[in-house]
Amino acid sequence: MLYRVEGLVIRSTDYGEGNKIITLLTPTYGKQGVVVRGAKKLKSRYGALAQLFTYGDFSYYKSGTLGNLNSGEILESFHELREGLEGPAYAAYAAELTxxxxxxxxxxxxxxxQLKACQTALAEGKDPQIVLRAYEMKIVNAAGYAPLLDECVSCGKSQGPFRFSAIAGGALCLQCRHRDPSALELEETVWKLLRVFSALDLRRLGNITVRESSKRQLQLAMRRWMDTHLNLVLKSRNFLDQWEKYGDMLGERMKRPEPSAKPEEAGDGTV
Structure with a gap:
């Protein structure tokens, strides 16, 4: 049977001498595996269609588990996500997580x-840490593990302050925090962002400026949640964790004045 779909390439692996198998995320048939024959050859007609992050129009025959590409057209290459280190690191994480x-x-x-909007936001240069935290919330919602954020998961109390508990399922009030001594104490800004991310359509994501301390808490909360409920070991996450740690270290070195610099030469800084 011949299928024609729009799709995003979320995985691309070598197959045989010169072929690739791509996994497409499509709006009509979910995830689809398609063989792109000759994709590794230099003069391949459809080699670019098999590249990670590509958004295209795909036509393929399918009678079993895998389809065979018949024709295709690139609608958006997202080439920005394959340049440098930061773009590929965050985009690869979003793709592998999906x-x-x-x-x-x-x-x-x-x-x-949501994934297409995530890739677009990363390509446009929006804060990748905020984009990924918002997309992680889309993933846990789609997987059926959305945290309860507006009331205590234990007693139903709607008035905070709360602690964030991955084990308990979301918010714990102070009277119930004994149920998870490891529950996180988060800034009120972080609670607001978690609630916004849970309801937000990423196609409407604007430019959000968030303090570094809040971004670190967001990352910790989402990582702890996903480790508890999804329990995935992702290659892209290991690299991303190293990248973000290096970025923090680099940022600290850039903000730290030279020992010989006078106060007025070091700049006024940012609190």
Whole structure:
């Protein structure tokens, strides 16, 4: 049977001498595996279609588990996400997370549009840490593990302050925090962002400026949540963790004045 779909390439692996198998996230059929024959050859007609992050129009025949590409057209190459280190690191994490965390039947049209919006935001240069935290919330929602953020998961109390507990399922009030001594104490800004990310359509994501301390808490909260409920080991995450740690170290070195500099020469800094 011949299928024609829009799709985002979320995985691309070598197959045989000169072929590739790509995994597409589509709005109509969820995740689809398609063989692109000759994709590794220099003069391949469809080699570019098999590149990670590509958004295209794909036509393929399918009678079993895998389809065979018949024709295709690139709609958006997202070449920015394959340049440098930062773009590929964050985009690869989003793609691998989608591939590993979501079953074929859970990959609906909404998630397709969220991933496309995520890639667009990264390509436009929006804060990648904020973009990824928002997209992680889309993933846990799609997988059926959304945290309860507006009331205590234990007693139902709607008035904070709360602690964030991955084990308990979300917010814990102070009277119930004994249920998880490791629950996180988060800034009120972080609570607001978690609630916004849970309801937000990423296609409407603007430029958000967030303090570094808040970004670190967001990362910790989402990582602890996903480790508890999804329990995935992702190659891209290991690299990203190293990259973000290096970025923090680099930022500290850039902000730290030289020992010989006078106060007025070091600048006024940012609090």
């Amino acid at each position: 591939d590993r965390a979501i079953n074929d039947d859970e990959a609906a049209a909404y998630l397709f549009h």
